[in-house]
Amino acid sequence: MSGSSYFSVLTLAAGTVLVCAVAILWLASIRAVISMVAVQGASLGLVAVVLGVHLHDAGLLAAAAVVVVVKAVVIPVLLGRASGSDSGSRESRPLVNVPASLVASAALIVLAFVTGRGVAHFVGTRAGALVPIGIATMLIGFFVLVARRRPTFQIVGLLMVDNGIALTAFLCTAGFPFLIELGVSFDVLLGVVVLMVLSQRLRLEFGDVDLDELQELHD
Amino acid sequence: MLLMTILVLPLLGGTAVALGRGRTWSAWAAVASNGGALALGIIAAVRVLREGPLSGARGTLRADALSVFMVIVIGAISLLASWLGVRTPARAPEDGHRNPERSAVYGVLVQAFVGFMILAVLAANVGVLWVAVEATTIVTAFLVGFRRTRGSLEASWKYIVICSVGIALAFLGTVFVYLAALHAGGHSAHALDWTSLMAHARHFDPSLMRLAFGLLVLGYGTKVGLAPMHTWLPDAHSQAPAPVSALMSGVLLTVAFYAILRFKAVTDVALGPGFARTLLVIVGLLSLALAASLLIAQRDYKRMLAYSSIEHMGLIALGAAAGIRLAIAAVLLHILGHGLAKSVLFLTSGEILTAEGTSRIDGVRSLVARRPALGGLFGVGLVALLGLPPFSLFTSELVMVRAEFEVGLGWAAVLAMVAMVVVFIAVVGHARHMLLGPAGPPRPAGSSGVTAPPPRWVAAPLIGGLVVCGFIGVFAWPLSGLLTAAARVVAT
Numbered sequence: 001m002s003g004s005s006y007f008s009v010l011t012l013a014a015g016t017v018l019v020c021a022v023a024i025l026w027l028a029s030i031r032a033v034i035s036m037v038a039v040q041g042a043s044l045g046l047v048a049v050v051l052g053v054h055l056h057d058a059g060l061l062a063a064a065a066v067v068v069v070v071k072a073v074v075i076p077v078l079l080g081r082a083s084g085s086d087s088g089s090r091e092s093r094p095l096v097n098v099p100a101s102l103v104a105s106a107a108l109i110v111l112a113f114v115t116g117r118g119v120a121h122f123v124g125t126r127a128g129a130l131v132p133i134g135i136a137t138m139l140i141g142f143f144v145l146v147a148r149r150r151p152t153f154q155i156v157g158l159l160m161v162d163n164g165i166a167l168t169a170f171l172c173t174a175g176f177p178f179l180i181e182l183g184v185s186f187d188v189l190l191g192v193v194v195l196m197v198l199s200q201r202l203r204l205e206f207g208d209v210d211l212d213e214l215q216e217l218h219d
Numbered sequence: 220m221l222l223m224t225i226l227v228l229p230l231l232g233g234t235a236v237a238l239g240r241g242r243t244w245s246a247w248a249a250v251a252s253n254g255g256a257l258a259l260g261i262i263a264a265v266r267v268l269r270e271g272p273l274s275g276a277r278g279t280l281r282a283d284a285l286s287v288f289m290v291i292v293i294g295a296i297s298l299l300a301s302w303l304g305v306r307t308p309a310r311a312p313e314d315g316h317r318n319p320e321r322s323a324v325y326g327v328l329v330q331a332f333v334g335f336m337i338l339a340v341l342a343a344n345v346g347v348l349w350v351a352v353e354a355t356t357i358v359t360a361f362l363v364g365f366r367r368t369r370g371s372l373e374a375s376w377k378y379i380v381i382c383s384v385g386i387a388l389a390f391l392g393t394v395f396v397y398l399a400a401l402h403a404g405g406h407s408a409h410a411l412d413w414t415s416l417m418a419h420a421r422h423f424d425p426s427l428m429r430l431a432f433g434l435l436v437l438g439y440g441t442k443v444g445l446a447p448m449h450t451w452l453p454d455a456h457s458q459a460p461a462p463v464s465a466l467m468s469g470v471l472l473t474v475a476f477y478a479i480l481r482f483k484a485v486t487d488v489a490l491g492p493g494f495a496r497t498l499l500v501i502v503g504l505l506s507l508a509l510a511a512s513l514l515i516a517q518r519d520y521k522r523m524l525a526y527s528s529i530e531h532m533g534l535i536a537l538g539a540a541a542g543i544r545l546a547i548a549a550v551l552l553h554i555l556g557h558g559l560a561k562s563v564l565f566l567t568s569g570e571i572l573t574a575e576g577t578s579r580i581d582g583v584r585s586l587v588a589r590r591p592a593l594g595g596l597f598g599v600g601l602v603a604l605l606g607l608p609p610f611s612l613f614t615s616e617l618v619m620v621r622a623e624f625e626v627g628l629g630w631a632a633v634l635a636m637v638a639m640v641v642v643f644i645a646v647v648g649h650a651r652h653m654l655l656g657p658a659g660p661p662r663p664a665g666s667s668g669v670t671a672p673p674p675r676w677v678a679a680p681l682i683g684g685l686v687v688c689g690f691i692g693v694f695a696w697p698l699s700g701l702l703t704a705a706a707r708v709v710a711t
Contacts, residue, residue, distance in 0.1 A: 118426065119430070145380070158387075161387050165387055165391045169390075169397075172397075172398045173397050173407075176394075176397065177346070177408050180347060180349075184350060184390070187353040187357065191383055194379060195376075195379060198376055199376075202372050202373075202376065206369065206372075217373055217457070217458070219517070
């Protein structure tokens, strides 16, 4: 792959990760959000593939395969199945409404570019210049965690945080050694499964619930 | 080979539970496997002191004095917790009789939990350490929500969401350390190995390391329960079954702190001791202040123990901030002493909860008169926890304070002592209500009416834990060599 096309594909893939994050903010239907999660996972995998081809790194290509399988296929399918029975599969009353969320996401992206510049400069490669995109995705994930109240949205928020960090890791260091990457993906997958089981139990126990209605425990 | 055996033993115990479908004999097999891990940990400690660091599984596992010390702590507390846990599943509220499937799930998860903690402290590579710590979050989430009550489900949801966020930040921190290591000439496959990190740390980029260590303290600090990331801790500790609370409070918090200690050593080489010290002093004092203020008006005795854990983690953070060899040795002794005392207390509080049917402080009265065994254990446990002699927490707190004065952190030590006095008064006040006073008339409905004292095999390990905690407070010799060697690994 020639230098310039390598970089433009890489930018496109990394950019898609961020675009998906922003799209999740204004989508209210859980189905649409889950498909965005799948696209985001696939783009993350594409970043790893492009980097792996460019650096001739077989370990990175293997990691890319794991990422695609776990984040673009398995987790979205599981999420879709779990929310299929969810009667309230829309975020009806988010704590922060959509326009305000979009403004917040713009602010977070600016913040990411300001704070990520130092790291980007340190990495020194062209891929490294894209590090702020990963940080922005992570920050938007945090925002989803605090601003959305349905359990499924919180799981999606966690996944976005995780994807943002994974993107940062790929761009900074071309990923961890493969075995660690495998362990990380496995942990993410298990974490999502546990959260889905818990959210189902919450639904059984509390009925259709917003998370800020959980007020049983306090001092 | 030895390290691999230590790692596999608890998992074998878990397999036994799975095969035995949670029957009582299989639960005892799990207890035995944890005891075996403890014994092998002691053997490993002797070997490390004699021959230097051990490695196993083709270099994936590595044990220096610090690791084997943590293995011993994990072994001791998991022995206690699984011993008392033999009859835990039987008590799940919705089924009075023993539900075999749920007992099996419970036992397997507890053993997996122990196994991942051992992996965390034996991993040669800080990336594997991260994977193991994250895995403990996942297996314990189900254990926290094991009773499936509203409260426990809420607690486990908060627990896993908050800790996943924290651990994600720790991952980002690890990424930045890796980046620094690669730039300093580390080879990608081994750049995250502890030995390689320490060897190259002098050349790590300082500003990147500041960012990385900040994220690591924030991230692993969430799991340690340091303020301001502590919010999951009181909920999870008060809702989990007692043996799980004992394991979480006694060792899980300090396994996460072990990660901070390791990275602190790397950061100290890269930046000098000032940066890590400042950060740890801030979170330590915050945790102490928060725990002290919330303990005063506490109404639930399991939550009281949970806030006390935040207090002790704050003390440990301050001790680590001092950073000299004396301080780290005291921190490690405190980790062991607190682990023993706190797990005995959580296990006893589980017995009290079963006997009295409430976890409210004002729901329990004159326990010493009515249930001398439980009341006595709880009382003596609190004496140990509050740092009174002869228990080892007295020694370790004293030494930490001394070390803090030595490095010019005397002001922080004074503030910490103020918080400790507040905690002391608050806890003694609550305990007085629970433990003392005349027996009075039999209580009306609301208590579950269990009056028999706990059987001897339940009381024995609890008494044993307190005796060990007192013993190591009086006689330092069995541990002093190991503590000094372990402190040398990470001290400045």
